[in-house]
Amino acid sequence: MSGGTRTSGPAATRVLVINSGSSSVKYQLLDMADDERLASGVVERIGEPGGVADHMAALRQVSAELAERGLGLDSPELAAVGHRVVHGGTRFTGPTLITDQVLAGIEELVPLAPLHNPANITGIKVTRELRPDLPQVAVFDTAFHATIPEAAHRYAIDAATADRYGIRRYGFHGTSHAYVSRAAAELLGKAPAEVNVIVLHLGNGASASAVRGGVCVDTSMGLTPLEGLVMGTRSGDLDPAVVFHLARVAGLDIDAIDSLLNKKSGLLGLCGVNDMREIGHRMAADDERAQLAFDVYVHRLRRYVGAFMAVLGRVDAVVFTAGVGENSAAVRAAAMAGLEGFGIVLDPERNAVRASGARFVSADSSSVAVAVVPTQEELEIARDTYALARG
Template sequence: MSTAARGTRVLVLNSGSSSVKYQLIDMADEQRLASGVVERIGEPGGAADHTEALRTVAVELGGRGLGLDSPELAAVGHRVVHGGTRFTAPTLITDEVLAGIEELVPLAPLHNPANVTGIRVARELRPDLPQVAVFDTAFHATLPEAAARYAIDTATADRYGIRRYGFHGTSHAYVSRATAALLGRDPADVNVIVLHLGNGASASAVRGGVCVDTSMGLTPLEGLVMGTRSGDLDPAVVFHLQRVGGMGTDEIDRLLNKRSGLLGLCGDNDMREIGRRMAEGDKAAQLAFDVYVHRLRRYVGAFTAVLGRVDAIAFTAGVGENSAAVRGAALFGLDSLGVTMDPVRNAVRGHAARLVSADSSRVAVAVVPTDEELEIARDTYALAAAPQGG
């Protein structure tokens, strides 16, 4: 009997280092039946570990009549941050696959261990259910070598797995397809620049549904200015901080990942607060905003050149969906690239996908709310429900 015949519900789990987020989605109509988060894992007042956290999830779902023992539960989908070059598509989890994800921990030391723990506990709770890993890096596995390779010694790069992997892949995949749908076109016929702007931020160039370039690299540190991450940086800055500043590797890591970006520039990593400070004439906040927008414009220009023809630019995630100021400033004056914003449309807030470009704009500009959990659920259900060869 296929998984689809047993049930139509998918539990999506996102196991972080100190939290477990979950959503239960009925794939018959893609309705969310439940969602929540267990936070402060391993901290006073929180769950002792991921086992207890997932048991808490099971109890919460059970209290709503949606327990993990339900015959309607078809599969569990897990967000996994790094798939390396080995896992380039949603993958049914086996012991061998789990071991492979563990082997990739050096590429994502802050994320993959928690992802692995979540998978292990979920398999213990429901060993009979198909469990699927959906990788943040998978959508970017189609990058051509010219985009994926760093210009360093090839033997060294291959030995240590140094290349551009990209992240936020489930969001970029979902938004690029949703943008094509908004335009009433087949994704295979549409070229889209996706700007995922949250506390973490990344851009992608998607040609006909296939990612051909992205801003993040070996790690999520490369690319756009983010809430607390620097984004693109001359690598010699690291050597300078070591030699002149006497800083160690871990200290520099914390600086670039936790104390840089908007936070490093003005002391705030919330674009709403930065906007409020700008309105009061705060020069540091204005500079942070200007640096953030300048980097965005550079990537829009670069990815326009990569794609050759751009049909749409899509903004998504917290800042992308909610900051009209960022959208307006990022694309201001780009009429020569075929981009003309409609300031009235751009100022209107909403929860649905919508166009904010002028009718005369050759390139459509869209605001498309992302839905990474639904993307994971779709991938999970499609794989778990498919007949498995033997």
């Protein structure tokens, strides 16, 4: 586990944010009196050789690590625990105080997120066992996108079948899109209700959203996090008939196709690596596969920027966030190149500067701002959790 700490703050203003994955538990402890991070860390390789045995052991390790620094899970200064939950379906469209009934509802959504929700549920159960007296809140990746109108979230398949099995666009990375869209409005010096922004969350997973007046009206991910942009190991948009073709011609079963599209595609499938930094090094060495992977990545990105400009009608800012979005000047430059006719003019010098804070990278003459806003998903979860726990 790795982590860092700050001194303790006022009583009952702390929120512990838990992101429980299948083989890791990430955490942050924040003081909501001033939004300061008190501690953070990760327990990895759960259930693997050299790692802890299970999630109970992992969370006990988190508690012990915090206790060593006077920030223990049993502290009376802890107001609540916030849990990241990937899929809330149509049932959970906002932060939700966790009860037995809510937990059962999250379990019913496992078929929509079989790789993520079970691990999230395990983290909830273990933390409730460790602190049954403490308010615990589920914050859903899908919630920010629940405002998407039916014309945008409805797939054009048999309506009865879609309704029966919950097939629709849900969207993900919602806590990031919510935080970044508001932070972008602040950077513009306006209220969120006054601005339209396109948020590009570009990490190993990647998604785009169109946010009108602080409300999400479209997003690139769909029923699952597979749809949309090219990602580290995920294909993004794909003709559905590719699945039929692979089954009929290649003889692949559903599990093999699932693995191919989610774990062996995207940048990894195109050039053998999924790290944009390594791709940049290979491009500099004239690696044609790396160049193609970069070009495919950027082309898909530009398609969504153009589509969401049409959806919004007026765009005040295009905002880059997450690992690639915040750190790859090359991706930002390529994605925005040639869009002067749409009012987008990048400033090469501003774009090349590496900085940690929110900033503009567009030219003063650009009628559509281009910005970099570091995402703070844990802070967004903590704010939602604290507000609900206090209310």
